[in-house]
Amino acid sequence: xxxxxxxxxxxxxxxxxxxxxxxxxxxIPSYNNADTVGHVVRAVSVGLAKHFPGCRAVLVNSxxxxxxGTPAIVARTVVDFQHLFIGDQQSILHRIxxxxxxxxxxxxxxxxxFEIARRLKAKACAVVDADLRSISPEWIELLxxxxxxxxxxxxAPYYLRHKYDGTITNSLAYPLxxxxxxxxxxxxxxxxxGFSGALASHYLEQHVWESxxxxxxxxxxMTTEALVSGARVCQSFLGAKIHNPKDPAADLSDMLMQxxxxxxxxxxxxxxSWTSLEGSRPVPIFGFPYEVGVEPxxxxxxRMVSHYRQGLTDLEPIWRQILAQDTFEQLHRLQxxxxxxxxxxxxxxxxxxxxAAAAYHKRLLPRDHLLKSLTPLYLGRxxxxxxxxxxxxxxxxxxxxxxxCGTFERLKPYLIQQWxxxxxxxxxxxxLQHTTTDAGGDHEPLH
Amino acid sequence: xNHFIEQALLGPxxxxxxxxxxxxxxxxxxxxxLLAGLVIAWGAGSFVERLLRIVGFDHLCDRLxxxxxLLRGGIKTDPSRLIGRTLYGTMIVLSSIAALGxxxxxxxxxxxxxxxxxxxxxxxAAxxLLAGYFLSNxxxxxxxxxxxxxGLPPARLIAACSRWGLQILAGAMALVQLGIAEQIVVVxxxxxxxxxxxxxxxxxxxxxxxxxxxFLERRLAARSKSNTTDDLHxx
Numbered sequence: 001x002x003x004x005x006x007x008x009x010x011x012x013x014x015x016x017x018x019x020x021x022x023x024x025x026x027x028i029p030s031y032n033n034a035d036t037v038g039h040v041v042r043a044v045s046v047g048l049a050k051h052f053p054g055c056r057a058v059l060v061n062s063x064x065x066x067x068x069g070t071p072a073i074v075a076r077t078v079v080d081f082q083h084l085f086i087g088d089q090q091s092i093l094h095r096i097x098x099x100x101x102x103x104x105x106x107x108x109x110x111x112x113x114f115e116i117a118r119r120l121k122a123k124a125c126a127v128v129d130a131d132l133r134s135i136s137p138e139w140i141e142l143l144x145x146x147x148x149x150x151x152x153x154x155x156a157p158y159y160l161r162h163k164y165d166g167t168i169t170n171s172l173a174y175p176l177x178x179x180x181x182x183x184x185x186x187x188x189x190x191x192x193x194g195f196s197g198a199l200a201s202h203y204l205e206q207h208v209w210e211s212x213x214x215x216x217x218x219x220x221x222m223t224t225e226a227l228v229s230g231a232r233v234c235q236s237f238l239g240a241k242i243h244n245p246k247d248p249a250a251d252l253s254d255m256l257m258q259x260x261x262x263x264x265x266x267x268x269x270x271x272x273s274w275t276s277l278e279g280s281r282p283v284p285i286f287g288f289p290y291e292v293g294v295e296p297x298x299x300x301x302x303r304m305v306s307h308y309r310q311g312l313t314d315l316e317p318i319w320r321q322i323l324a325q326d327t328f329e330q331l332h333r334l335q336x337x338x339x340x341x342x343x344x345x346x347x348x349x350x351x352x353x354x355x356a357a358a359a360y361h362k363r364l365l366p367r368d369h370l371l372k373s374l375t376p377l378y379l380g381r382x383x384x385x386x387x388x389x390x391x392x393x394x395x396x397x398x399x400x401x402x403x404x405c406g407t408f409e410r411l412k413p414y415l416i417q418q419w420x421x422x423x424x425x426x427x428x429x430x431x432l433q434h435t436t437t438d439a440g441g442d443h444e445p446l447h
Numbered sequence: 448x449n450h451f452i453e454q455a456l457l458g459p460x461x462x463x464x465x466x467x468x469x470x471x472x473x474x475x476x477x478x479x480x481l482l483a484g485l486v487i488a489w490g491a492g493s494f495v496e497r498l499l500r501i502v503g504f505d506h507l508c509d510r511l512x513x514x515x516x517l518l519r520g521g522i523k524t525d526p527s528r529l530i531g532r533t534l535y536g537t538m539i540v541l542s543s544i545a546a547l548g549x550x551x552x553x554x555x556x557x558x559x560x561x562x563x564x565x566x567x568x569x570x571x572a573a574x575x576l577l578a579g580y581f582l583s584n585x586x587x588x589x590x591x592x593x594x595x596x597x598g599l600p601p602a603r604l605i606a607a608c609s610r611w612g613l614q615i616l617a618g619a620m621a622l623v624q625l626g627i628a629e630q631i632v633v634v635x636x637x638x639x640x641x642x643x644x645x646x647x648x649x650x651x652x653x654x655x656x657x658x659x660x661x662f663l664e665r666r667l668a669a670r671s672k673s674n675t676t677d678d679l680h681x682x
Contacts, residue, residue, distance in 0.1 A: 253596040307598055314595045314602045318588065363515055369588055375596045 006115035006204065012098040016119050019094050023055040024048065024144060025122035027113030029106050030130035031064035034073055036244055037130045041077040044128065045093055047140025049079075049086050052148070058094045060116050061130075062109040070130070071097045105215035107208075110222075114200040124148050126155075126194045134242035135192075142236035142287050143194035150286075153231035155194030156185045156223060158285055159241040163389055163397035164297040167382050168259050170401050173220060176263055176353060179408035179415075180274040181227040184282050185235060188223040189259060192238065195222070199231055217262025224266040228273040237287030253375040261371050264360040275416055279409060304383040309335075311376025318373045322359040324418065327351045331377075343384035344377070346407040352377055354411065358418035476549040484542020488535045496531025504530075516581065540566075572621040579617020583610045615639075 008016070026044050030037055041059065048057045061074040075097050100112040110127065117125045124147035128135060146152040169189055177188045195203075203225060208214070213221045226233055267274065311319075312335045320328055330348050344352070352374075360370055389397040499505070508514050508526040517526070524532075547559045587610035594602035619636040623629050651659060 251596070253592075303598075307595075310598065310600070310602070311595055314591065318592070365515075366585065366588075369592055372592045372596060 005119075006111055006209075007101050008112065008115060009098055012096060012116070015094075015096050016116060019058060019096075019120060021056070022058045022094070022120045022122050023124065024052055024057040024148075025060060025113070025117045025120060025125045026057070026140065026144075027060045027062060027110070027117075027125065027127040028074065028130050029062050029064070029109030029113070029127065030066060030070045030074070031109075032066045032068045032070060033130035033244075034066070034068040034070050035131075036133060037061075037070050038073050038077045040128060040130055040132050040135055041074050042079050043132075043135040043137050044140055045077075045079045046081070046084055046086070047137035048093055049081060050084070050137050051141035052144065053086075054091065055148075056091055056094075058096060058116070058120060058122070060113050061095070061097045062100045062112040063097070064104055064109060065099060071099075102209065103214040105218075107214035107218035107221075110218050111204065111209050111214065114204045117197055117200040118204060122197045122200070124194065124196060125200055127192065129191045129243060131244040132192075132241070133244065134240055136239075139192065139238050142238060143192060146234050146236065146286055147194050147196050150234070151232065152194075152234045153196045153199045154223075154226035154233045155286075156233065156235045156283070157187050157190035157192045157241070158235040158237045158287070159187055159190065160239060160292050161241065161394075162295065162297050163392070163394040164299055164386065167385070168256060168378075171349070171378070171381055171385060171404070172353065173259055173263065174401070175350075175405040175408040177220070177223065177227075178280045178405050179412050180267065180277070181224060181270075182277040182280045183227055183233060184280050184405075185223060185227075185233065187235075189219040190241075191219055191243075192241075193219075193222060194236070195226070196231075199226060199229070202229055202231075212261060212265070217258050217265075220259060220262045221266065224263075224270065228270045234284045234286060237285055237289045239290070240292045252379075253372045256375055256378055257368065257371040260356075260374060261367070264357050264371075267357055268361055271419075275419075278412070280405070299386050301383055301386055304379040304386070308376045308380030308383060311373075311380070315373055315376065318365065318369070319377075321364050322370060322373065323352060323355045327355050343387060344381045345384070346404045347411070349381045349384075349404070350407050350411045351414065352381075353408075354415040354418055357415065361419055362421065470550065470552075473550045477546040480542060480546040480549050484538060484546065488538035488542060491538060492531045492535030495534050496527050499527035499530060521580075521584065568624055568626065572624040575617055575621045575624060579614055579620070583613035583617070586610070586613055612643075 026048065028037065028040055028044070033040075041061075044059055048055070048059075059074075061071060063071045063074075075095060096116060098112060098116075100108045102108040102111065113125070113127060124144045126140060126143040128139065128143075143155050143157075146155050166187075169187060173189050174186055178184050203222065206225065208221065312331065316332075319331070323331070327348070331344075331352075334344070356370065356374055359365065360367060364370070365373075385400070389400055392400070504527050505514070505525045513526055517524070517529075522529070544559045544562055547555050550556075587606040590609045591602055591606035594605045599605065615636075619632050622632045
């Protein structure tokens with residue numbers, strides 16, 4: 001266990017000493033979010049004032065060195081409570097605006113927030129992205145109330161999204177997390193979370209802060225860590241999520257590598273947790289579900305299919321190493337099929353993902369290469385999903401996603417079989433038996 | 448006449464015979480050393496190979512990712528056998544040098560000494576070639592994946608160019624290390640490499656000016672310009 005404290009700046013240390021302790025802490029990681037952070041700070045301030053008037057609260061902005069004045073906006077944003085029908089007898093909302101130390105990335109920003117939460121002995125915490133446009137004060141209540149009043153440890157967001165918004169979540173993160181850990185958390189990489197102070201301390205004690213988790217993949221890491229630690233988990237309905245578009249120059253293969261790499265790494269760390277689980281169970285949803293109109297999404301199906309087909313031709317030797325022979329042959333047969341037939345079915349996609357996870361585990365290729373080589377396959381699968389759901393409503397498309405989840409669960413024995421190390425010769429000594437449970441060994445249930 | 452025969456024919460023959468008799472023990476010694484070297488090299492190679500197998504060296508290498516690296520480099524032999532065969536080869540070379548030394552002839556001794564002095568260069572060159580081979584395979588795989596993900600049609604050609612470029616570079620470095628045609632290698636490599644870069648730059652500049660402009664605009668200037676072809680949100 002790592003009992004060392006995360007380094008904080010001297011002014012932050014002084015501010016923590018000044019504040020002493022708190023009931024609630026809301027963290028906002030940021031990097032060049034001057035356009036939107038003011039709105040986020042106002043929503044958080046109003047949410048705390050309206051829904052938790054008697055609680056001591058701290059707002060922490062953990063900034064990655066913004067050059068557009070984001071921290072200054074956080075520090076000076078004020079809210080006129082009079083116009084929001086909120087009485088003026090509010091407890092003071094303290095603000096801590098601090099840069100974070102360590103590897104640049106959202107994970108390091110979160111680490112600083114967790115550390116401040118631990119030092120201030122916060123009972124309930126929430127984190128919200130600084131690029132949100134649709135955040136409302138109600139989000140704060142929905143993320144914190146289950147922790148404060150219902151003794152939950154972790155609150156995942158539940159958004160309404162267009163059927164083609166969040167395709168990595170729909171085709172990978174949600175079905176795989178659900179099949180592995182047995183909990184139906186619809187948005188495991190949502191970005192907005194609520195968690196208890198105890199869980200924040202648990203996160204800090206994990207030896208991941210010098211790894212890729214510090215850079216990216218923090219969202220899926222938090223969710224899986226909460227699940228395997230035995231935390232009580234729920235979801236809160238937040239409505240539609242609208243945020244500033246991601247950097248258009250951001251590479252899809254990098255994004256995919258972040259999520260899939262974090263998922264596969266968690267599978268290695270928590271092998272014992274998921275291999276013994278079967279099926280899945282629903283996770284309670286708080287909040288009042290309602291329908292919202294979502295912006296239409298234009299999809300260039302032809303381009304995705306073209307990427308996928310190029311992968312089939314050019315990456316064949318690499319995929320041969322990653323995929324099981326049967327899986328590869330099924331893909332190969334699609335190469336000769338006509339455009340409309342060259343679709344990746346649910347079952348084939350699940351086998352591809354499970355084979356890739358096993359190949360990652362067995363280090364059949366350099367891991368970066370393996371993860372990045374999955375991009376055309378993912379595009380092929382996404383094209384298949386778009387093709388199959390073109391005339392459907394988002395609700396009907398959701399039924400398809402549920403069916404995919406069912407296939408992930410049904411084929412889990414195949415994953416376990418592929419995951420096992422290759423047969424070891426009788427002469428091999430005990431030290432050669434593959435063990436991957438060391439990192440997961442120091443987890444203690446929260447309850 | 449008899450005197451002539453004795454002096455012109457028998458004399459040299461007698462001398463040759465004496466010389467042969469003098470070096471015969473050395474030749475025998477050379478043969479024995481060579482034979483012993485062969486037997487010991489075979490025995491030591493096999494013994495080390497078996498020993499490494501028994502102690503599970505291959506599985507240890509597997510866990511240390513050495514096997515995967517070898518496989519990626521196109522070497523399908525397991526590490527135990529690889530070390531056994533390397534030891535065998537090294538001992539054969541050393542016993543051959545020792546056997547030549549047993550002849551105790553000045554030119555051969557000199558040759559053996561220069562051969563020994565050359566061994567470090569040989570080892571260095573072999574390491575350079577091996578490293579170049581592994582690096583080129585790794586780099587070409589990375590280039591291939593990146594090019595496919597970027598949707599570049601000649602992805603395989605680009606990857607092959609990167610592989611051969613690195614292997615040629617490693618080969619040139621190895622030749623310089625061995626002292627073979629150093630000047631020619633350096634100058635030839637410089638001219639070839641410079642030529643390729645210049646040709647590539649001219650071809651790209653003339654043939655793909657629009658592509659270059661578009662690429663630079665997207666990369667440097669127009670980060671805010673939205674991608675109009677697709678607004679699918681993957682995350």
